[in-house]
Amino acid sequence: MNTLKIENLTAKVNNKTILNNFNLELKSGEIHAIMGPNGTGKSTLTKVIMGDPNYEIVKGNIYFNDTKINDLKVDERARLGVFLGMQMPMEIEGVSNADFLRTALRAKDEDFKLFSFVKKLDQEVANLKMDPEMIHRGINEGFSGGERKKNEILQMHILKPKIVMLDEIDSGLDVDSLKIVGESVMKYFQEEKPAILLITHYQRLLDYIKPDFIHVMTDGKIIKSGDASLVKIIEEKGYDKIKETGTSVIKENEKDE
Amino acid sequence: MNKIVLGNGEIIKKSLDDKVEITVLAKQNFLNVKILKIKVLKTTDLVIEHTADSEVKLDIYINLEPDTKCNLTEIKKEGNYKLGYKIYQAENTELNITKINDVYSIKELLIFNLNGENAKVNYLLKSISKMAEKYDLMVYHNFSNTWSNIVNHGVNIKDGILKFSVSGFVPHSKVNCVVNQNNRIINLTNNSCEIHPNLFIDENDVVANHSAHIGKCKDEELFYLKSRGISEQAAERLLIKGFLMQKLTDHTEIERIIKKYWR
Numbered sequence: 001m002n003t004l005k006i007e008n009l010t011a012k013v014n015n016k017t018i019l020n021n022f023n024l025e026l027k028s029g030e031i032h033a034i035m036g037p038n039g040t041g042k043s044t045l046t047k048v049i050m051g052d053p054n055y056e057i058v059k060g061n062i063y064f065n066d067t068k069i070n071d072l073k074v075d076e077r078a079r080l081g082v083f084l085g086m087q088m089p090m091e092i093e094g095v096s097n098a099d100f101l102r103t104a105l106r107a108k109d110e111d112f113k114l115f116s117f118v119k120k121l122d123q124e125v126a127n128l129k130m131d132p133e134m135i136h137r138g139i140n141e142g143f144s145g146g147e148r149k150k151n152e153i154l155q156m157h158i159l160k161p162k163i164v165m166l167d168e169i170d171s172g173l174d175v176d177s178l179k180i181v182g183e184s185v186m187k188y189f190q191e192e193k194p195a196i197l198l199i200t201h202y203q204r205l206l207d208y209i210k211p212d213f214i215h216v217m218t219d220g221k222i223i224k225s226g227d228a229s230l231v232k233i234i235e236e237k238g239y240d241k242i243k244e245t246g247t248s249v250i251k252e253n254e255k256d257e
Numbered sequence: 258m259n260k261i262v263l264g265n266g267e268i269i270k271k272s273l274d275d276k277v278e279i280t281v282l283a284k285q286n287f288l289n290v291k292i293l294k295i296k297v298l299k300t301t302d303l304v305i306e307h308t309a310d311s312e313v314k315l316d317i318y319i320n321l322e323p324d325t326k327c328n329l330t331e332i333k334k335e336g337n338y339k340l341g342y343k344i345y346q347a348e349n350t351e352l353n354i355t356k357i358n359d360v361y362s363i364k365e366l367l368i369f370n371l372n373g374e375n376a377k378v379n380y381l382l383k384s385i386s387k388m389a390e391k392y393d394l395m396v397y398h399n400f401s402n403t404w405s406n407i408v409n410h411g412v413n414i415k416d417g418i419l420k421f422s423v424s425g426f427v428p429h430s431k432v433n434c435v436v437n438q439n440n441r442i443i444n445l446t447n448n449s450c451e452i453h454p455n456l457f458i459d460e461n462d463v464v465a466n467h468s469a470h471i472g473k474c475k476d477e478e479l480f481y482l483k484s485r486g487i488s489e490q491a492a493e494r495l496l497i498k499g500f501l502m503q504k505l506t507d508h509t510e511i512e513r514i515i516k517k518y519w520r
Contacts, residue, residue: 050484053476078486090481094499103495104485138499139481159485 002028002065002081002162004049004195009060010220011048017058018044020220026163026195031209033198035231036217037239042199043087045217046165050084051077064163079108083161085152087168087199092139097151100139101158108159117158124157127187129180145172153184164188165197170205182208203231216242260304265336266291266313276301277327290314290341300326309336309360316341321350323373331356332510338363348373348400357510358384359517369396371403381408383501385514386417386450398427398434407438408504411450412497414518418448424455425465432462442471443500494519 004026011019018041048055051074106112128150140148214230215222259277262270276299282292396405413419425436440452452469474496482492501511
């Protein structure tokens with residue numbers, strides 16, 4: 001069982017506070033989805049957890065199991081098992097996907113076996129219906145938005161993280177690709193039982209990835225939490241209404257009890 | 258494939274067919290510069306390899322006859338070089354130059370003369386700069402419908418000071434020319450490097466682009482690689498390798514160089 005615990009986290013970028021006393025706990029085998037209007041700090045949250053040096057933690061702590069990771073470097077967090085599927089994955093010309101993944105896997109696994117790596121890579125490329133030739137191209141070089149997102153999911157399958165954060169993994173995907181990506185994430189969830197944190201604006205992703213918890217985030221903190229039924233309330237009432245009706249963190253299922 | 262091997266500026270080995278003609282002119286006493294003339298008569302590939310253990314002063318003239326294409330690969334190892342290139346391209350010619358320089362020091366002046374319609378030059382330099390390196394390139398679009406794409410990529414290490422100056426010229430009435438240049442230096446030292454991208458264009462009907470970038474590896478690229486568990490040092494090595502390999506079709510020589518400096 002792995003846990004990621006975020007306690008009273010306040011973080012800023014360029015002197016602007018984005019996360020404000022943020023609290024959340026993720027456990028293996030749980031899927032959490034954070035929804036909320038633009039500019040409320042959802043992507044910032046994932047970047048701060050990953051250790052992006054552009055963001056400064058003002059107060060609060062992030063724990064991976066019992067280890068405080070506030071001061072760990074980005075690569076150290078990743079090697080612990082934290083993974084961020086990015087909203088806008090970088091294009092890096094010249095560094096082939098295969099070379100990149102091989103280096104990443106070698107950094108993580110001292111018992112790296114090239115044959116197993118190639119076999120797994122071929123298998124996941126086929127599962128994600130990616131062009132096998134892409135793996136030999138530069139990272140995301142000439143990839144469409146959807147192909148980039150599939151490439152993030154491919155990396156997740158290869159690196160086998162314990163905490164998976166997916167930042168708007170549905171954006172840029174057509175309906176068929178959304179289904180492939182959604183099913184692929186669920187397959188990984190069922191096989192490896194990681195903790196998953198989804199950032200999304202849309203219900204459509206949740207047709208494939210079934211979250212246990214939905215959180216509504218505004219102004220850098222969670223204002224409401226509930227089960228999947230909260231998505232319908234968001235769609236019907238909008239974020240403003242939810243913001244008006246209460247800032248207390250209540251899980252819908254707890255409320256029913 | 259045609260090939261010339263030069264040692265200290267002298268031809269020490271050659272393998273040439275009738276598609277290319279090579280002439281070596283006697284050293285001019287006053288300037289102490291040798292001249293190598295290359296005439297491309299028919300479409301061909303040509304490789305020039307240089308090695309040196311003393312200072313090399315050489316002028317290289319390259320002439321492309323009409324309706325020819327030449328893929329020229331030039332590799333320089335070791336030595337201190339002062340080289341002047343004068344390139345003349347007739348109509349309907351295409352010159353693709355790939356240069357890989359791993360030398361002690363170098364000063365190059367390259368003058369491209371696109372002297373006929375549909376003359377195209379595609380130039381790609383990869384250099385590891387360890388001392389002083391200076392490259393001056395001038396591209397003259399002397400006819401309409403001419404095309405140039407100049408790419409200079411350098412990694413500056415140790416005591417390196419790397420300078421690129423690239424100028425594209427399009428005179429009035431030479432229409433429908435394309436003038437591209439892309440210059441980037443990854444500077445891994447605290448020394449100062451320079452890029453001077455110049456476009457001298459006296460005609461409206463032109464497509465011109467230029468980019469110039471000097472700096473360390475990009476932070477966002479490093480973050481992306483590190484977010485997959487790759488250490489800072491390994492990520493930097495991966496980015497440099499990618500930078501040096503990008504746009505090259507044959508990676509043999511550059512891989513040797515990468516292994517030499519970034520084990």
